[in-house]
Amino acid sequence: MSNMINTRIYFDKIYALWLREVKVFFREKSRLVASTFTPLLWLFVIGTGFGTSASIASHSIDYQKFIFPGIICMSVVFSSVFFGSYVIWDRKFDFLKSVMVAPVSRSTIFTGKTFGGMTNSLIQVGILLVVGIIIGVQFSPFALIQTIVIVLLLSFALTSLGLTLGSYMTSLEGFQMIVSFVVFPLFFLSGALFPIDRLPQWLSILTMIDPVTYSVDALRNIILGMGSHSLDLDLIILLLYTCALGTLGTYSFKRMKAV
Amino acid sequence: MIRIHNLTKRYEKLIAVDNLSLDIEQNEVLGLLGPNGAGKTTVIHMLATLLAPTSGTATVNGFDIHTDPEKVRSSIGIVFQVPSSDDLLTGYENLKLHTLLYGVAPEIREKRISDALDLVGLTDRKNDQVKKYSGGMRRRLEIARGLIHNPQVLFLDEPTLGLDPSSRETMWEYIKNLVRKEKLTIILTTHYMEEADTLCNRIAIIDKGKIIALDTPKKLKSMIGGDVVKLKLKTEGANIDNLNALPFVKKIDCVEGYVLLNVDDAKKNIPEILKHVEAESVESSSPTLNDVFLTLTGRSIKEQAEGGFMERYVQYDKH
Numbered sequence: 044m045s046n047m048i049n050t051r052i053y054f055d056k057i058y059a060l061w062l063r064e065v066k067v068f069f070r071e072k073s074r075l076v077a078s079t080f081t082p083l084l085w086l087f088v089i090g091t092g093f094g095t096s097a098s099i100a101s102h103s104i105d106y107q108k109f110i111f112p113g114i115i116c117m118s119v120v121f122s123s124v125f126f127g128s129y130v131i132w133d134r135k136f137d138f139l140k141s142v143m144v145a146p147v148s149r150s151t152i153f154t155g156k157t158f159g160g161m162t163n164s165l166i167q168v169g170i171l172l173v174v175g176i177i178i179g180v181q182f183s184p185f186a187l188i189q190t191i192v193i194v195l196l197l198s199f200a201l202t203s204l205g206l207t208l209g210s211y212m213t214s215l216e217g218f219q220m221i222v223s224f225v226v227f228p229l230f231f232l233s234g235a236l237f238p239i240d241r242l243p244q245w246l247s248i249l250t251m252i253d254p255v256t257y258s259v260d261a262l263r264n265i266i267l268g269m270g271s272h273s274l275d276l277d278l279i280i281l282l283l284y285t286c287a288l289g290t291l292g293t294y295s296f297k298r299m300k301a302v
Numbered sequence: 303m304i305r306i307h308n309l310t311k312r313y314e315k316l317i318a319v320d321n322l323s324l325d326i327e328q329n330e331v332l333g334l335l336g337p338n339g340a341g342k343t344t345v346i347h348m349l350a351t352l353l354a355p356t357s358g359t360a361t362v363n364g365f366d367i368h369t370d371p372e373k374v375r376s377s378i379g380i381v382f383q384v385p386s387s388d389d390l391l392t393g394y395e396n397l398k399l400h401t402l403l404y405g406v407a408p409e410i411r412e413k414r415i416s417d418a419l420d421l422v423g424l425t426d427r428k429n430d431q432v433k434k435y436s437g438g439m440r441r442r443l444e445i446a447r448g449l450i451h452n453p454q455v456l457f458l459d460e461p462t463l464g465l466d467p468s469s470r471e472t473m474w475e476y477i478k479n480l481v482r483k484e485k486l487t488i489i490l491t492t493h494y495m496e497e498a499d500t501l502c503n504r505i506a507i508i509d510k511g512k513i514i515a516l517d518t519p520k521k522l523k524s525m526i527g528g529d530v531v532k533l534k535l536k537t538e539g540a541n542i543d544n545l546n547a548l549p550f551v552k553k554i555d556c557v558e559g560y561v562l563l564n565v566d567d568a569k570k571n572i573p574e575i576l577k578h579v580e581a582e583s584v585e586s587s588s589p590t591l592n593d594v595f596l597t598l599t600g601r602s603i604k605e606q607a608e609g610g611f612m613e614r615y616v617q618y619d620k621h
Binding site for chain 1: 347350351352353372373375376378380382384385386387388389390391395398399400402403404405431447
């Protein structure tokens with residue numbers, strides 16, 4: 044009986060922290076607009092612009108559709124890593140302190156926040172999927188479920204990464220650096236914008252280290268039916284990254300100073 | 303209720319809290335009074351398990367801050383110096399969030415939220431986002447939040463910092479009301495003498511991380527020699543020897559045609575004095591806690607703290 048109550052209390056805490064993130068996300072209209080607008084800009088401007096000159100050799104496919112899985116991952120990369128910066132805000136406005144002084148363990152705070160970040164990413168991906176249907180990308184209901192699974196895994200991994208970075212940093216200015224040194228490399232090296240089959244070796248190695256590569260490839264497998272690796276391999280590597288980054292994030296939250 | 307034993311917090315070169323020991327009884331309102339940087343907030347943070355002490359220990363509600371931090375946190379409510387509610391959420395939503403974080407049972411959640419809102423007078427604004435609240439309302443919401451899980455101990459860290467005088471007095475009324483209604487042990491930090499004087503049963507004057515005096519406000523003030531009563535006698539040079547015999551009169555001076563008496567509790571004893579002499583006019587003045595601080599340290603709390611740059615900066619930064 045008391046076990047049941049404790050379990051309920053545990054999930055209540057995660058629910059409360061998650062709900063707060065989601066409410067704030069919807070109330071901060073500029074967040075929603077800005078984070079949806081950038082991927083659309085890429086999809087339409089780069090997608091159309093390069094589409095007229097770049098030929099995706101041997102893949103007889105329209106460039107805009109080719110980068111569509113990459114743009115989905117891009118939106119997840121940006122929103123998830125950036126989500127970490129809200130930890131800095133929460134600390135600046137002492138909200139985080141009020142949570143840390145409650146009888147809530149650090150790993151619970153981490154979990155609640157991560158779920159919040161994942162939900163935010165999922166909402167943006169939802170908008171992009173609708174746009175995808177409009178531009179003529181077709182996927183079955185099963186493919187949709189697979190897409191959501193991949194998005195959630197990637198988002199979990201990168202939200203953990205963002206929260207880890209956020210837990211170590213004290214200034215928002217510092218977090219801007221993360222954009223240059225983390226977000227852009229993760230995105231550009233993932234092969235979101237180009238096929239990764241015939242890259243020079245140095246670049247090929249870098250793309251192999253990037254977790255985003257495997258989610259882009261997985262989504263290409265799922266949505267376009269073309270990938271460089273098998274879907275199973277993509278999924279396994281993504282899972283490994285998810286576990287590793289989740290553990291790192293939990294550890295970082297445990298050692299984070301409250302004041 | 304709270305036992306602090308040799309608590310110390312040392313930063314590289316600075317000792318913020320220096321070997322501090324203090325016992326706080328149940329249902330007591332204890333004030334930590336001292337200038338900015340005296341170490342008051344550091345003490346609170348250590349007791350709330352937000353900051354690990356360098357050495358020493360404390361128990362809160364019987365739980366050790368080192369070995370039982372979660373139980374300590376369940377026992378306490380805390381109002382931080384800078385309001386910490388999420389201003390995109392409504393007052394109600396902020397309170398709801400904290401009932402969940404504190405594991406308040408589902409069947410009493412709504413009742414506790416509405417009671418807390420009533421207590422701080424925010425019921426009619428509960429569905430407004432906190433960003434629309436005034437500074438005073440934000441503080442009151444913090445108090446409601448601090449009380450939502452029915453804690454045994456409430457920490458108020460500079461509860462009226464940055465508020466205008468009338469909001470400050472409203473806030474005092476709410477705190478007094480709280481002390482009357484709830485069974486609570488309250489620890490309040492402040493650098494406002496008047497605040498400590500009106501709200502606290504006992505005051506620990508703290509300077510450079512050490513307690514330099516600990517007593518009731520009245521006794522602290524009587525340390526510096528009681529009240530001064532200034533009399534203008536009807537007939538100059540009248541015999542005032544009989545005043546010497548009164549037990550509460552400590553000292554008599556005659557200055558420029560006035561008689562200055564140093565007495566305990568002037569308010570109570572003036573009628574008694576007037577039975578013995580015929581006076582044209584009577585004035586009395588009481589020593590303030592600032593006088594006490596001045597006597598103990600040779601410095602004034604006021605000149606370092608009132609309307610200081612940091613205080614204005616904090617306000618500016620927040621809004």
